[in-house]
Amino acid sequence: MKKLAIIGIGNRGSEYLGLIKLFFGKKIQITALCDNNPEKLIRFGKKYKVPEEMRFLSYEELLNKGVIADGLIIATPDREHYRMAKAALLTGYKTILLEKPLSGNIEESRELNAITKEQNAKVVVCHVLRYSNYYSKIKRAVESGKLGRILSIEQRENVGYFHFAHSYVRGEWHVEADSSPSILAKCCHDLDLIYWYADSKPISVDSNGGLYYFNKDNAPCGATPYCMGGCKAKDKCPYDAEAFYITDNIFKAKFIKYMPVTVFGKPKVSKKEKRAILSNGKYGRCVFLNDNDVCDHQEVNITFENGISGRLTMTAFGERCERETRIVGTLGEVVARGGKIVMEIYGGGRKTLHSGWFNLPGHVEGDIRTVLSFGKLLTEGLVDDKDVTYIDATLVSHEIGNLAEISRKSK
Numbered sequence: 001m002k003k004l005a006i007i008g009i010g011n012r013g014s015e016y017l018g019l020i021k022l023f024f025g026k027k028i029q030i031t032a033l034c035d036n037n038p039e040k041l042i043r044f045g046k047k048y049k050v051p052e053e054m055r056f057l058s059y060e061e062l063l064n065k066g067v068i069a070d071g072l073i074i075a076t077p078d079r080e081h082y083r084m085a086k087a088a089l090l091t092g093y094k095t096i097l098l099e100k101p102l103s104g105n106i107e108e109s110r111e112l113n114a115i116t117k118e119q120n121a122k123v124v125v126c127h128v129l130r131y132s133n134y135y136s137k138i139k140r141a142v143e144s145g146k147l148g149r150i151l152s153i154e155q156r157e158n159v160g161y162f163h164f165a166h167s168y169v170r171g172e173w174h175v176e177a178d179s180s181p182s183i184l185a186k187c188c189h190d191l192d193l194i195y196w197y198a199d200s201k202p203i204s205v206d207s208n209g210g211l212y213y214f215n216k217d218n219a220p221c222g223a224t225p226y227c228m229g230g231c232k233a234k235d236k237c238p239y240d241a242e243a244f245y246i247t248d249n250i251f252k253a254k255f256i257k258y259m260p261v262t263v264f265g266k267p268k269v270s271k272k273e274k275r276a277i278l279s280n281g282k283y284g285r286c287v288f289l290n291d292n293d294v295c296d297h298q299e300v301n302i303t304f305e306n307g308i309s310g311r312l313t314m315t316a317f318g319e320r321c322e323r324e325t326r327i328v329g330t331l332g333e334v335v336a337r338g339g340k341i342v343m344e345i346y347g348g349g350r351k352t353l354h355s356g357w358f359n360l361p362g363h364v365e366g367d368i369r370t371v372l373s374f375g376k377l378l379t380e381g382l383v384d385d386k387d388v389t390y391i392d393a394t395l396v397s398h399e400i401g402n403l404a405e406i407s408r409k410s411k
C-alpha cells in the first residue's frame, strides 16, 4: 500500500482525494492531511480516517516530519505552489502532483523545474485538459496528417461573464500579486494546448490586453462598494452578488452554488447568514469598485519554429464558459466548439470527431485521467512520458505566459 499526503483540501484537493479513493482505494492510502483551515482537517480527517497526529495546519509542520508518504498532492492557492513544492522537493518527496500554475514568476517556475531534475523527482502539473479524450482527439487529428501542413492554431477561452466576476474580480485570482496574471491563472492550460498541438519550440510571442471593464470608470450611477449596501443599479446589474449567490436560479447561479464553502466558508449556510456574509464580504463587492487588477481581455500571438502561428484569446465577456479551438491546415481544418469537434477536409467532406451530446468539454474527464495517471505513477513507477504532464513539458506554457505579460505591459 502506497502512502499519500496532501497540502490544500479545497475544491481541487478534495476532488483529487475522492478520485484517489475511488480508483486506488486498495493501492493508495491517504495518510497525512495539511490545510490551514482546522474545520477541513477535522472533516476530511474523519472521512479518510487520518489520525489526528497526521493532520497538520501548516506545510512546515508536515514537512518537518520528513518524508512520511510516497506521494504528495499540493492543491493550495497559486501563490503557495512555488514555496511548498520547493520545500517538499528539498525534503525528499519524489512523486508530487502540483496544481497549476507553477508560479506567476518565471524565475521561480524555472527553479522548480531545475530542483525537480536535481532531486531526480517526478512533478506532475495539473494541466488536466491534455489528459481528456476531447483534446486528445484534436491532437490525433493534427497528427494524422489529414489536415496537411498546419498553418494556424487558434484557441479561445471564453471565461464567461459570471465566472470571471466570481473568480477574477471578487475571488482568489483578482489581484495579480496575490495569485498570478489571469493569462497564467486561467490560461496556462490553453497556452499549453497550443504548444502541445504545434509540437515545436516557440520563437516569438506578443500580446495585448488589459482590464477594460471591471473598474471604477464603468461603475453605474448609484453603485456602492457592496451590492447589498444600497446600490441603486442593483436590479439591472448582471453581476449583482445577491442574485449570483442567493436568489438567481438559472445556470450561472447553480454553477457558483456548487461552491458554498468558497463563498460562505462552510457547506451549509442559511439565507440570513448568506446575506450577512455578502453585505461586507469579498464576494459581495461591487465588480466595478473593487481592488481587482488582472486583465479581463487579452490576446497572445505565438510563432513556432516550424512556422505554425498560434493565437489565444482570453475574454471575460461571453454568456457561457467555454473553450473553442480552430486549427487550419493546407488540406483541412478542425473546429471544436460547444463540446463538438468537427474535421473538414477541403472538398472531401466532414467528419464529427466528438459529438458533444455528453458535454463535458474536457475538464471533468481530464481531472479523472490526471488522477489515474498520477495514481499509476505512484503505484507502478514511471508512466509513458507522453501521457504525463511533467513539469518540464508544462514550463513552456509558463514561459509563453511570462513573455506575453512582458509584451503586453511594455506595449
Ligand SMILES: NC(=O)c1ccc[n+]([C@@H]2O[C@H](COP(=O)([O-])OP(=O)(O)OC[C@H]3O[C@@H](n4cnc5c(N)ncnc54)[C@H](O)[C@@H]3O)[C@@H](O)[C@H]2O)c1
Residues within 6 Å of the ligand: 007, 008, 009, 010, 011, 012, 013, 034, 035, 036, 037, 040, 057, 058, 059, 075, 076, 077, 078, 079, 080, 099, 100, 101, 126, 127, 128, 172, 185, 262
Ligand atoms: N487544474 C485545473 O484545471 C484547475 C482548476 C481550478 C483551479 N486550479 C488551481 O488549483 C488550486 C486550488 O484551487 P481551489 O479551487 O481548490 O482553491 P480552494 O481555495 O478551494 O482550496 C485551497 C485550499 O488550500 C488551503 N490553504 C490555503 N493556504 C494554505 C496554506 N498556507 N497552508 C495550507 N493550506 C492552505 C485552503 O484552506 C483551501 O482548503 C489553485 O492554484 C487553482 O488555480 C486548477
